[in-house]
Amino acid sequence: MMNFRVLTLGVLLILLITACSAPTSTTPATAPTAAPAPDTQPTFQQVTLAMSYIPNIQFAPYYVAAAKGYYAAEGIDVTFDYNFENDVLQRAATWPTSGVAFATTSGTSVLLARQQGLPVKTVMTLYQRFPIAFFAKSNVPLASVNDLRGQTIGIPGRFGESFYALLAALYAGGMSEADVTVQEIGFTQSAAVMEDKVPVATGYAMNEPVQLRGQGVEVNVLLAADVFNLAANGIAVSEALIAQNPELVRKFVRASLRGLADTLANPDEAFDLSLQFIPEAQLGDLALQRQVLQESLPFWQNELTAQYGLGYTDGQLWMRTEEFMRSAGLLSAPVDVQQAFTNEFVPGGSY
Template structure:
């Protein structure tokens, strides 16, 4: 018999019941700041929900969420001390570590890669092999790790074309297949009027190239100075995500409020799609939300080895120095 899945609401209740440290007592809140990679959106719903619902305060943290984005890179905020916590992709964390910035992964929130290629069936593309000789839209160098590894693995010769974060190049047939995030650009393409049955999606994780993305990162010095704070942040964030998945409409209200405050235009329909896909991506392989935040060593080594092969890093950090287990069961 397979492992029985625990209801999200019960997990949230159990996490809420975890004993707080002495520092969590009223009047002893620790100030901290967190920055996601991008502006407010459902990709980060759990953190905004945790703040709105008081989960961080219940774990002894007076938290401020800083707006991320190209003008405010999370790595800069970490190194400057402006933020103690940030979300980064696993490959970005490894790249920073290779540059001498001592970031530590305290939780791997995304378990599956959302990066994908999308092609139109009208172009005659039906299988991955049909991309032979085609023009492939890609983003910057770090986003090209999976495409390069995929086409090398399959022995396909393709032409990379730099694409912007708009899907216009793909819609105008400037590329035969475009890069997209499942929770974002793919849905944008659908909203232009193309139906799913008119598209051919290729997920890298289906080809043995799972590069899990969002994780929570701190600097080594932050972790060493206050490990309890780091694990408290992890606990509260998990509670926020579980609550968001169990209370979708309320979570969307919170996300939309933060989008308005940041003056970011967005539709509720798109944010709902994004939240649903984040749920799919964050579900641990065990099938239990109690394991949320686990960094699987095999995934880590897969990403690190390809990054080393492609020259992004010189050496692979020891897993135990790169990742500190702050999942609820391991937290102090």
């Protein structure tokens, strides 16, 4: 029997001679199959979004963007960090030291922060209409701003969006605080109106009035935006982040706007996805929370977003807001409005 080793060497020699004598060709052959890449985990950039309230359905667009992988598709891993309005901008302004790249905040807060020397800028507007409302039982007329004259109006305190909405309404109506009675009632607006402690109160249009209706109370509502609209909530970042990593800002805004678009298109899906981000103890009445989301939708879009795209910031509105805030004494000096926001990261382009 022929030795197996000799046979093998003979076969190899024949193959070698055949390969060397074969004609060459310049016609490209099928591209060789690349060696499979080693298994690697995708690298994500860790960012923190400081949110100006507790986990809440009002943040649905951001929850949807996270749940549907839109941030991940941009290479971003977002941590939601819940705070309060007077803290988020300070943290965003000191990026990267603070670790907070993005913050949810209002345009009024950005203007106040810039006057204080904080280099922050709004890069995306969520609320196109200021979300505060005046509300009362149906026996109290609230057809126009003139109906506020002579009324006792309950507000949480002389701070924040509810207070600014009151001052803006008085400003638009040619009134001062002397024309109304302002009563500080803390965050008890719904109960205060229901129990007739105050005839009128301020609150979020998609919250307190919805709560009262859910309890069978008929209410009249006067939207602050219908009296005097103000620059409202969106996403703000530091000027340093824009200068050093504009692509990160662009990716974050793009993913967030995808979440917003999906929320507007399918609020039921958005509600269900958002529940995984809100602790069960804070959910409360699910039917009520679903209605809160439904009534938020009109505040996130208007004729400008139809023209320029979701997230657009209205420069004219910001200028009117700055003028009002100076008139009301909220700003002690002019603020350069065009440095306080940018549209370069949203579909509408620059201001």
